[in-house]
Amino acid sequence: MTHHASNNFLFRSASDLIRIGRENDGGYLVSRSDIDHSDVLIGLGINDDWSFEKEFKELRSVEVYAYDASISYKTFLKQFIKSLTRIDNPKIAFSLIGTILSYHNFFSNSGNYHIQKFVGLDTDDERHCTLQEIFDHLTHQNIFLKIDIEGSEYRLLETLIAHQNRISGLVIEFHDTDIHLNPIRNFIKNFPLNLVHIHANNFAPIRASDGLPLALELTFSKHCASFKKPSLPHRLDMPNWRDKEDINLNINSLMNCL
Secondary structure (H helix, E strand, O other), X not given: OEEEOOOOOOOOEEOOEXXXXXXXOOOEEEEHHHHHOOOEEEEEOOOOOOHHHHHHHHHOOOEEEEEOOOOOHHXXXXXXXXXXXXXXXXXXXXXXXXXXXXXXXXXXXXXXXXXXOEEOOOOOOOOEEOHHHHHHHOOOOOEEEEEOOOOHHHHOHHHHHHOHHHEEEEEEEEEOHHHOHHHHHHHHHHOOOEEEEEEEOOOOOEOOOOXXXXXXXXXXXXXXXXXXXXXOOOOOOOOOOOOOOOOEEEHXXXXXXX
């Protein structure tokens, strides 16, 4: 099924796109050149999936800082204990064992850090921090960012633009796009990295009037030197929700929306 998602901005596909992260939800297409030029990875929003961070580090041995206050080793352990009461569905317990082991194996390794903070809101609550604080803390000059923070991404856009010179690559998921079109448009216009890939998250609905997907994953590249005419979905794309058909975006119509 094709949904329409003008050429208000330039969109060319990077010729060196690779898929990083697990199949379906949690994997993203990024430029290999940006990985090779990065000296740190910042992951904002991990939930129970750090496959992107893990595969990134396998390609480029950098420090990884993953921010998410919603999960911890204790959180997963509590979920596991609660799951033991679900004798009708033992798969839940086995899945949580896998998650606990994976969490331990990745974040106990040197250079991999899970920071239990939500990023975006400027508040006295110690469970929150701003993106500006993260940039102030880092000395790295080639920062790759993966951002999936369920709506708080709009709080980060000005900071991303302000620190554009230190960003080697960016993949960011925009939620509730229908009520945030102006911030998205302004960001694409003012952020100097090349927009090299767009994917619609099929967990979110589509606006009937113009086919605008309400969740879009955008990839921006600093170092990709070769481009080609985009075709969406890309051959490496996968539907976020595996049991539902991926959304075939019409590029011109999408750009009319944006």
